Amino acid sequence: MLGWAVxxxxxxxxxxxxxxxxxxxxxxxxxxxxxxxFVALLVISLIANALRGKSPRV
Structure with missing residues (x-):
């Protein structure tokens, strides 16, 4: 989506x-x-991942 905006x-x-x-x-x-x-979906995604409590895979 950011690509479309650019x-x-x-x-x-x-x-x-x-x-x-x-x-x-x-x-x-x-x-x-x-x-x-894009920014709104990014923030929602970050909040959802923070509430889920799983650490990101490395």
């Missing part, structure tokens, strides 16, 4: 350079949304 961010930068403001805005909005979903 992809949309790069699309937004390229679109902004070429002057496509609408596409750049939409792509940056999608990238921002995906990034926050």
């Amino acid at each position: 992809t949309f961010f790069i699309i937004a930068i390229i679109a902004a350079v070429f002057g496509f403001g609408g596409i750049a805005g939409a792509a940056s909005g999608i990238a921002q949304f995906l990034f926050f979903v």
Whole structure:
């Protein structure tokens, strides 16, 4: 999911350079949304693993 966020961010930068403001805005909005979903899922995963009490495998 983080890869998709980076992809949309790069699309937004390229679109902004070429002057496509609408596409750049939409792509940056999608990238921002995906990034926050990724962070939320990461935090939920970390909390769930901490509550489970198992140590990570090495």
